[in-house]
Amino acid sequence: MICRRGVAAFAPLGEEAHVAPARKAASQMHIYLPIAEMSVNIFLLLAMGAGVGMLSGIFGVGGGFLMTPLLIFIGVPPAVAVGTEANQIVASSVSGVMAHWRRGNVDVKMGLVLLAGGLVGSTLGVWLFRELRSLGQIDLVIRLSYVFFLGSIGLLMLVESGRAIRRLRSSSAPRRKLHQHNFLHGLPFKMRFRRSKLYISALLPLSVGFVIGVLASIMGVGGGFVMVPAMIYLLGMPTAVVVGTSLFQIIFVTANATFLQAYLNQTVDIVLALLLLLGAVIGAQFGTKLGSYLRGEQLRGLLALMVLAVSAKLAFDLVATPADPYIIGQTLGH
Amino acid sequence: MRHLFLLLVFAIAIAPAVKAEPLVADLSESVVKITTGFTGTKVLLFGALQEQGKIVVVVEGPRHALTVRRKQRVAGIWVNSSEVQFDDVPSFYQVLSSDPLEEWLPLRTRDLYQIGVEYLRFVPKSEVGPAEAARFRDALIRNMQRVGRYGVLEGNVTVMGGQLFRADLYLPANLPTGYYTIEVMLVKDGDVKSIQATPLLVTKSGLGADVFDLAYSYPALYGILAIVLATLAGLGANAIFRKV
Numbered sequence: 001m002i003c004r005r006g007v008a009a010f011a012p013l014g015e016e017a018h019v020a021p022a023r024k025a026a027s028q029m030h031i032y033l034p035i036a037e038m039s040v041n042i043f044l045l046l047a048m049g050a051g052v053g054m055l056s057g058i059f060g061v062g063g064g065f066l067m068t069p070l071l072i073f074i075g076v077p078p079a080v081a082v083g084t085e086a087n088q089i090v091a092s093s094v095s096g097v098m099a100h101w102r103r104g105n106v107d108v109k110m111g112l113v114l115l116a117g118g119l120v121g122s123t124l125g126v127w128l129f130r131e132l133r134s135l136g137q138i139d140l141v142i143r144l145s146y147v148f149f150l151g152s153i154g155l156l157m158l159v160e161s162g163r164a165i166r167r168l169r170s171s172s173a174p175r176r177k178l179h180q181h182n183f184l185h186g187l188p189f190k191m192r193f194r195r196s197k198l199y200i201s202a203l204l205p206l207s208v209g210f211v212i213g214v215l216a217s218i219m220g221v222g223g224g225f226v227m228v229p230a231m232i233y234l235l236g237m238p239t240a241v242v243v244g245t246s247l248f249q250i251i252f253v254t255a256n257a258t259f260l261q262a263y264l265n266q267t268v269d270i271v272l273a274l275l276l277l278l279g280a281v282i283g284a285q286f287g288t289k290l291g292s293y294l295r296g297e298q299l300r301g302l303l304a305l306m307v308l309a310v311s312a313k314l315a316f317d318l319v320a321t322p323a324d325p326y327i328i329g330q331t332l333g334h
Numbered sequence: 335m336r337h338l339f340l341l342l343v344f345a346i347a348i349a350p351a352v353k354a355e356p357l358v359a360d361l362s363e364s365v366v367k368i369t370t371g372f373t374g375t376k377v378l379l380f381g382a383l384q385e386q387g388k389i390v391v392v393v394e395g396p397r398h399a400l401t402v403r404r405k406q407r408v409a410g411i412w413v414n415s416s417e418v419q420f421d422d423v424p425s426f427y428q429v430l431s432s433d434p435l436e437e438w439l440p441l442r443t444r445d446l447y448q449i450g451v452e453y454l455r456f457v458p459k460s461e462v463g464p465a466e467a468a469r470f471r472d473a474l475i476r477n478m479q480r481v482g483r484y485g486v487l488e489g490n491v492t493v494m495g496g497q498l499f500r501a502d503l504y505l506p507a508n509l510p511t512g513y514y515t516i517e518v519m520l521v522k523d524g525d526v527k528s529i530q531a532t533p534l535l536v537t538k539s540g541l542g543a544d545v546f547d548l549a550y551s552y553p554a555l556y557g558i559l560a561i562v563l564a565t566l567a568g569l570g571a572n573a574i575f576r577k578v
Contacts, residue, residue: 030507032372034542035549039373039507087560094568098576136403136414144411255561262557266549270560271370271542274567281571318411324480326473329401329417 035269036080042275044074049279056092056280057287058294059303062250064089064221067276069146069310076272078139082129082220083267084276086257089222091277092284093251100244107195107241111248113202114209114227118253121213126260129218133265136329143314145219150311153225157304164297196237196245204235209249217257222250225307356384357528359499359518364532366505367539374507377534379516380500387522388432389491389499390439390449395426395483395536396512399459402470402477418470419459425510427454427484430501432491440524447519447526451475451484482506511536 031042048070056063064085071081100106132138187201208230212223227246231237237245262268291299359381366375379391400423406415429435429449444453454475458467478484483506491501503516514534520527538546549556 030371030373032368032370032507032542034538034545037508087564090561090564091568091571094565095571096568098569098572136401136417140411140413255564258560258564259554259557262549262560263553266553268549268557268560270545270549270556270563273560273564277564277567277571281567281575285575320412322405322412324473324476325405325412326470326477327403327405327414328474328477329403 031271031275033076033269033272035084035266036076036272038075040074040076045272045275046279048074049276050283051279052276053092053280053283054287054290055283055303055306057284057289058291059287059299061303062089062092062096062222062224063280065146065150065219065225065307066310068142068220069314071272072142073313077267078142079129079133079265079267080269080272082142082218083258083261083265084269084273085220086216086254086261087268087270087273088276088280089254090251090258091273092280093222093247093254095281095284097244097247097251100247103244104195105241105244106248107193107237107245108248109191110193110196110198110205110235110237110241111245113191113205114212114245114249115252117206117209117211118213118216118249119256121210121215122217122253122257123213123260125214125217126257126264128214129261130264140318142219143318145215147311147315147318149215149219149226150307151315153229154304154307154311156229157300158308161297161300161304165301168297193237196235196241198236200235208234209253213253213257216250216253217260222247222254224250355528355530357518357520357530358382359516359530359532361503361516361532361534364534366509366534366536368509368511368536368542369540370542372507372509374509375505377503377505378500379503379518379532380498381518381530382498383493383496383520385520385522385527386496387520387527388438389493389501390432390435390447390519390521390526391430391491391501391503392447392449392517392519393426393428393430393503393514393534394424394517395510395514397422397424397456399423400474402474404470404473417460418462418467420456420471420474421459423456423474424454425483425512426514427451427478428503429486429488430490430503431488432493432499434488435486438524439521443521443524443526447517447529449519450486451479481508483508483510505536509536511538 029042030039031045032039048067052063052067052070055061055066067088068081068085071085072078076084097106129138132141187203189202190199191202192199208227212227212230215221215226216223224246227250228242231242231246232239258268359379362378362380366377383389399419399421401417401419403414403417405412407413408415435444435450439449444450448454452475456471458470462470475484491499493499514536516532516534518530518532520529537543548559
């Protein structure tokens with residue numbers, strides 16, 4: 001009895017002695033983000049970078065479409081989240097393209113045509129972003145684009161991976177055409193892309209690049225998750241060169257978006273970008289190793305579920321009645 | 335603590351020399367620097383009284399124009415539908431007092447000196463009716479209170495022996511930058527007998543300040559720097575992990 005009382009009496013004291021320095025250390029681990037103008041725990045940012053980096057390593061995607069919503073969830077202003085993420089994707093794409101470049105999996109000619117469309121698209125996107133921001137509608141447009149694109153792509157991927165798993169079980173390999181001919185092949189300005197083994201109208205990659213450029217600027221993504229399916233199904237490119245070529249052009253499109261966001265909107269937070277990057281680089285290395293142990297179809301199914309979860313959360317926030325229907329808008333050009 | 339004691343001794347020592355001033359006040363710091371590790375800070379306000387009375391302190395941050403938006407449900411989703419812009423809205427506002435305000439401070443005085451969030455004066459720039467303006471005004475104050483920018487802390491000023499007073503000003507992590515004024519009022523019989531205003535500068539400092547200045551003063555250079563850093567980081571990461 002005496003012993004128990006003794007413990008009870010000392011426990012809070014001992015606890016306090018432990019808590020005080022720990023709390024002090026934790027508070028010192030906050031970092032003030034100069035452009036986002038908020039103080040965030042440095043480990044949270046590193047963990048987010050590592051987490052998303054790991055997923056991008058496993059699934060071979062850029063991760064911008066996961067990181068930008070995450071940043072918004074922790075309270076970074078959506079405009080800063082988008083601008084900063086564009087900056088981070090420059091780094092991860094540079095890092096990612098190197099391996100593909102060495103293996104010769106980059107169709108430079110196709111990349112340049114996509115890029116031409118992408119530069120126009122991302123420039124228009126940043127301009128649109130600025131206009132919407134001054135109208136007070138940018139947050140809505142960012143969220144709606146996420147819900148729409150993540151929702152539809154997540155569903156497509158889920159259906160596709162479900163089919164692939166079933167096909168694998170029935171073990172009858174389907175006959176696969178190189179690509180199908182349709183009205184798209186009747187368009188003018190035909191161009192030969194040797195590495196992709198394609199002879200198609202330049203208008204096709206130009207417009208794909210353009211649309212994804214607009215998305216990259218508004219959503220703060222590289223656009224790989226739209227670009228890769230578009231390259232395979234719309235352009236009919238062989239899968240081997242798809243990822244490398246997509247990464248190659250993403251570098252320049254996101255660099256353009258970064259520059260314009262910084263120049264016109266001042267929404268690029270270098271400190272935030274570098275911290276996320278640090279975590280992402282390490283996470284991606286583990287992710288790549290982990291990914292090689294998992295089966296492709298199951299991976300895609302998992303990714304699809306994750307994409308759908310993010311989309312559902314954003315959709316819920318749009319539909320749910322807010323705690324306070326009034327909000328204070330960002331002061332423009334302060 | 336010893337520092338404070340010395341300051342108070344000093345305040346007492348000089349108090350008779352400035353007999354013309356019924357109220358003397360100062361801050362432990364005149365500049366608050368928002369460094370990279372900034373998580374909020376505490377500034378000590380202290381001073382001496384020549385007359386008996388109660389103390390009210392109003393801390394006010396720089397005033398800016400601010401837009402308040404109202405969301406409305408359109409086709410199931412919440413969309414920003416209407417907005418009202420206000421001029422000269424304090425970016426930070428805090429009232430501290432030696433006694434609960436309701437009991438002894440007449441509304442006239444509170445209104446005149448803008449003591450309490452409901453007495454803050456800022457006018458809508460947009461053309462709106464008075465009822466609508468009031469709704470947006472209340473929403474602005476409510477939002478500011480929620481993020482800790484506006485507040486009233488009654489009883490947070492300690493008066494010692496009727497002659498000395500001290501108060502801790504807690505400044506949060508999301509502190510807006512700029513010039514602050516700290517008004518110390520000596521109130522007697524419901525009237526403000528004396529006011530002393532002390533300036534406080536809140537400024538970004540260190541790496542964060544440099545980054546911010548570069549981003550706003552040389553946006554093109556900043557944009558290029560961001561791309562160069564990202565490219566180098568990408569190449570560096572590749573070089574390191576290729577060997578591993």
